[in-house]
Amino acid sequence: MGFYLYQHGNLKIFWTGYLSDDDYKRTLNPPEGFIATANNFIQDPAKPPVNTYPALPTRVNRITELLKAKNNHSVEDMMKYQGDTFSTIANEVIPLLEPYLPATGIGNELRIWDRRFQVDSRPSACGFSSGLSLPRTLTA
Numbered sequence: 209m210g211f212y213l214y215q216h217g218n219l220k221i222f223w224t225g226y227l228s229d230d231d232y233k234r235t236l237n238p239p240e241g242f243i244a245t246a247n248n249f250i251q252d253p254a255k256p257p258v259n260t261y262p263a264l265p266t267r268v269n270r271i272t273e274l275l276k277a278k279n280n281h282s283v284e285d286m287m288k289y290q291g292d293t294f295s296t297i298a299n300e301v302i303p304l305l306e307p308y309l310p311a312t313g314i315g316n317e318l319r320i321w322d323r324r325f326q327v328d329s330r331p332s333a334c335g336f337s338s339g340l341s342l343p344r345t346l347t348a
């Protein structure tokens with residue numbers, strides 16, 4: 209799964225058929241009482257891919273967490289879930305980083321960060337949103 213390089217103009221590599229109904233994943237009345245998706249990989253790996261670049265499961269895991277938190281959801285709840293900015297990755301990674309965070313500046317901000325990606329959030333803007341720059345941010 210993922211992106212592949214291909215020779216420009218080589219149309220032989222492209223799939224041009226149709227999938228049968230059995231190739232699509234189906235769920236009817238799941239025990240959870242809901243179905244959650246967020247561009248995550250849901251297919252049987254042995255079947256033809258429909259989505260060649262699926263998202264990490266973190267977003268669907270967060271949606272599942274929100275849906276399991278209560279039995280009845282209002283339209284307002286759904287709107288809130290749609291705009292949810294809580295980062296499950298940050299929530300898992302920051303505690304692992306805490307022993308190595310500096311006791312000043314961004315290190316302290318990361319410790320008390322609510323793990324939400326907001327426009328005015330320095331921790332999310334200063335590097336957590338880009339794992340590549342986080343070490344550089346912490347040592348600056």
